[in-house]
Amino acid sequence: MALSDLNPVERNEEGIAAVLGILKQQLGERFQTGQAIRSQHAHTTTYIPTQAPDGVAFPETTAEVQEIVRACAAHRVPVIAFGVGSSLEGHTNAPGGGISVDTSRMNRILSVNPQDLDCTVEPGVTREDLNRHLRDTGLFFPIDPGANASLGGMAATRASGTNAVRYGTMRENVLSLTAVMADGETVTTGKRAKKSSAGYDLTRLLVGSEGTLGIITSLTLKLQGIPQAISGGVCPFPSVEAACNAVIATIQMGIPVARIELVNALQMRAMKNYSKLDYPESPCLFVEFHGSDAGVAEQAETFGMIAEENGGGPFLWTSVAEERTKLWKARHDAYWASLTLRPGAKGLSTDVCVPISRFAECVTETEADIAEMGLIAPIVGHAGDGNFHVLVLMDVNDPNDIALSEKFVARLNLRAIAMDGTCTGEHGIGQGKIGFLRSELGHGVDIMRSIKQALDPQNIMNPGKILPAVGWIGRG
Amino acid sequence: MALSDLNPVERNEEGIAAVLGILKQQLGERFQTGQAIRSQHAHTTTYIPTQAPDGVAFPETTAEVQEIVRACAAHRVPVIAFGVGSSLEGHTNAPGGGISVDTSRMNRILSVNPQDLDCTVEPGVTREDLNRHLRDTGLFFPIDPGANASLGGMAATRASGTNAVRYGTMRENVLSLTAVMADGETVTTGKRAKKSSAGYDLTRLLVGSEGTLGIITSLTLKLQGIPQAISGGVCPFPSVEAACNAVIATIQMGIPVARIELVNALQMRAMKNYSKLDYPESPCLFVEFHGSDAGVAEQAETFGMIAEENGGGPFLWTSVAEERTKLWKARHDAYWASLTLRPGAKGLSTDVCVPISRFAECVTETEADIAEMGLIAPIVGHAGDGNFHVLVLMDVNDPNDIALSEKFVARLNLRAIAMDGTCTGEHGIGQGKIGFLRSELGHGVDIMRSIKQALDPQNIMNPGKILPAVGWIGRG
Missing domain, CATH: 3.30.465.10 (Uridine Diphospho-n-acetylenolpyruvylglucosamine Reductase; domain 3)
Structure with a gap:
């Protein structure tokens, strides 16, 4: 697996050497070139291989960022912005080297x-x-x-x-x-x-x-x-489809639900073990309502009825802050819980989003794919938006496993696009999804490229991300 | 007054002649070049002088729009999209001539x-x-x-x-x-x-x-x-400031108000006469709530209390559809009601929008300006968004009146920008506000121009709008 081969960025050694000297002088200790710190600033959260920058700058002001970019522009060297590194598609990688701009000191x-x-x-x-x-x-x-x-x-x-x-x-x-x-x-x-x-x-x-x-x-x-009152709870369903139908009905009735999350059976098992939750191992919706005391009670009751009509329930809900917090902590820890399903594996995260009318179909077909291909891959979804994440647990040292996982992801992304959806609801394209952008947006990619060329003619701003290299035929 | 002199577009007579021939052949009766129809498709709603296109096309499909644009692109001729012509800043004018593309037959x-x-x-x-x-x-x-x-x-x-x-x-x-x-x-x-x-x-x-x-x-x-229930009403206030404070409190309390409109005293007088409304001639808020039966009643009551706390009231509200309709018809007819304040005058509409914390101050200073300059200029505002419209009633045959009105508008736009607001909340820049764009967005204008040049290198798409001609110093 070497995505960088697919969408390469040429290294400009001379320029990089010049910029390293300039920034060392300008920023002193706030410019670092040690191996460890450089690796930390390349991509780490997923399976995409790390491509370290040549140096990491820690500016404290907009003016300092300007100085860094000007130095890089003068020498045609890549500049890669860095927040905390929690992005999932190789956004902070430096395929052609260059300077990582860590914004952690700009925290006012x-x-x-x-x-x-x-x-x-x-x-x-x-x-x-x-x-x-x-x-x-x-x-x-x-x-x-x-x-x-x-x-x-x-x-x-x-x-x-x-x-x-x-x-x-x-x-x-x-x-x-x-x-x-x-x-x-x-x-x-x-x-x-x-x-x-x-x-x-x-x-x-x-x-x-x-x-x-x-x-x-x-x-x-x-x-x-901050809402006056918050209520929330978990509701099991006999199938993903039943859960999705409850979501559609909730949205259509105009209930201003604040969160409505699908967790599939495998993910429930992982979360039960990891977060010590006492729920059945069937598809569940995690929901939350924000409003007045009367309002959130009314919303929760209406949702309970909708769930029942769709074969779900019982819907256990609470307005007690501690209980809600435990619930959402479990939901937020879903990623870590998933990793326990296959110790040692790395997670390949996916991020398709489809019109809500196609959500059940898309999740169900995807579950069938997972079973057929023998993958271990739990699912959580922002059901109200039609967005879901499959976390494919993958042995990154096994090329067959990587190939199989990538095949699965390609099928998933193209399925979502065929359903009038997107390959990425919220994670972005980065390096990982470049191959699918043209399948999704066609000529839109050329328009994006025109804008990129107009605003960054030297291609120094985070090169190798979003846009496929000219002439490269994407995997999509 | 000739805005076209300020931001001119050169006519390409040869190209226009060629395109007229091509489109006549391609579209037959659906391409018109008569004087009346050309004038109707240039700007008519406000005081900006009409600049007619050379022909009006009535395409029925995307493919036909493509043919029109391709013909214009081949001969470097302007293409101006036309909906119903209700825009207010000269958007449909053709300062360099060209083809108006009327989309009224694309109505499926x-x-x-x-x-x-x-x-x-x-x-x-x-x-x-x-x-x-x-x-x-x-x-x-x-x-x-x-x-x-x-x-x-x-x-x-x-x-x-x-x-x-x-x-x-x-x-x-x-x-x-x-x-x-x-x-x-x-x-x-x-x-x-x-x-x-x-x-x-x-x-x-x-x-x-x-x-x-x-x-x-x-x-x-x-x-x-469609909400289960709608309630709405009108609430008078002793001053614009009191009304604005009620708006701020309403938004801050998280009341999901659907409409909250400020109408100043002069505008109330015009509307009373024109729409036969029985309300005091003081600043009023027109409000509407959407939700469940219980919800809209609760919202209306809470708003009534907020109004009272700010010296306003009584807040008379209703859930009866006919009464609400009469109210909002009056609000929507505000433009026509205003024109009765100065028969024969044309209205110069303004559209500033400021952070809500500056709204009262901006409206109050503007009312003082109106009084000082001796203008007749009622005010309505989308108060929940900090957006308001002054309609300056102006004799378009009197150059002094035009100059005075333009001076007022310039002061208003720059006041809003100085308050961290915009010269246009919803009408757009068109021709009328080009002079203020750089005051508001500075270097952003250059970035817009780069995008425009990248995507429309021949400058054929509605030229002379939004972006000032290079080198032209805006009035702002």
Whole structure:
């Protein structure tokens, strides 16, 4: 397995040597070239091989990021933004070497505007940091991808997670941002007004651009009031299809569900063992409601009836914070629980998202594929959005296992695309999904390339990500 | 007043003559060059002078739009998309001549997917057409800019309106779209999955691009369930500031208000006379709540208390459909009511949007400006979003009146930008606001220009809109 062979980036040794010298001088101790630190800053969470950068910079200001990018631009050297490294598709790898820009020291919360329900932060602030800081204001930032990711990284990958069904994704929750572009100039993409029709939507262009157009150095985010009451619980179903039908009915009835997560039978078994949960090993929905005391009770009761109509139940729910926390901790630990199903294996995470009317069909066909191919691969899904993750547990030292897993993933991605869905609901393209982008978006890939060439003509901003090399025929 | 002098587009007489011949042959009766029809397809709603195209095409398919664009591309002739002509900033004007592409015959509703809460339509479908079609499904399309605009035009200008505070704008409600780009190729920007992280957000790039990057030939839109119950009413306040404070409190308490509109005292007087409403001539909030029977009653009561705490009231509300309809008809007729304040005058509409914490201050300073300058200029505002419209009633035959009005608008736009807001919340830049774009977005304008040059190197897609001509110093 060497994705880098598929979408290579040429190394510019001379340029890299020059930039290493410049940055050492400019940043001193805040520029590191040791092997360990370089490896840590390449991709680590999944099976994609690590491609380390040549040095890691720790800027503290936008001006310092500008200096770094200018040095790299002058010598045509790649610049790769780094948050906390929790992305899953090789986003932080350096296939042509270059400089990793670690934003962890840019972790100031610059302003909180309670009246406007927004705040402005530096990119290295993590979502847990922000929510800790906000606690006394009665506000919170709702997007929760599971990992304690940096907000800059979440914006760059257009992340979402369990409660996107109610609060949207980073696309809907970034009001504006400041980025350092490939020429070292900064751009601020908008003001703090809640809406604007002033020209092209540069905010949305940069959200999800995975560091290939610019490096985000500050973000203005929408905030929400902490709900007066929260209720939640778990409901078992006889089949994935029954669970999905309950989800469709819930969404259609306009119940403003805050989270509605599918966990399949195998994943339930893993979570039961790992998180000591007392639930049946059948497909379950984990749900949560936000609102007034009366509102969340009403929502929970209505959902219970819907579940029953679809053959599910009993729906056990609670408003007690500790019990809910245990539940969602288990859901968030699903990744680690899964790994116990095949000790020593690495997880290949998938991320398809389909129209909700095709969700049951897509999950069911995928489960059949898993059984047929003899894979160990539990499933969790953000069912309200039609998004689900299969974690394929794979022996990365066995080429046959890798080939089989990749075959499975290709079938899954193409199945989702054929169902009018996407190969990635929230993880991004990175290196891992480049081969599927044209299958999904066709000529859109050429338009993306035109934009990339216009804004980064030297291809120094996170090269080798999102866009396939010209002439390369993707696996999709 | 000749905005076209400020941001000119050169006429290519030879190319235009060639394209007129080609399109006459290709489209027959569906290509018109009569004076009346050409004038109707240039801008008419506001004071901006009409700049007619050289011909108007009435395509019926995406393939026909491609043929038109290809002919124009081959001869370097402008192509201007036209919906119903309700835009307000000269969007449909043809400063360098060229071909208007009237999408009114592309008015099919291609599919409705009730389970997925989405539908796919051609660009000429109007929002009222769509909602009539949806009635039996229990679903509706919420974006309501007042005018019965075409959905293609609404997407192109990133429109919103009275209930954006709850349902968002066209930005949040277009799931994907198909467009014919400047080279005549089509692109479909996404699938029907509710969310995606697959590369650059081409949907959001085209939404709000005002026909300057491509012509939208189909759109997939998010739908909402028709609420079980709707309640609404009108609440007077002693001052704009008191009303705005009530708005802030309402939003902060997380009341999911569906509409919350500010109408100032002068506008109330005009509406009372025009729509025969029996309300005081003081600043009022028009509000509406969507939800369950119990929910909307609870929301209305809570709002009533907030209003009282801020010196407002009485808040008279109703769940009776006919009474609500009369109320919102009056709100939607505000434009026509305003014109009666100065018979014979034309309205110059403004569209600033500021963070809600600055809303009261911005409206109050603007009212002071109006009084000081002796203008007749009522105000309505989408208060929940911080967006408001001043309609300056102006004698378009009096150069002094025009100069005074433009001075007022410039002050207003720069005031909003200084308050971290935008010169346009929902109308777009068109020709009318080009001079303010750099004040608002600085280097962002250059990035927009790079994108425009990359995707439309001949500058044939609605030229002279959004982007100032190179070297031109904007009025802002």
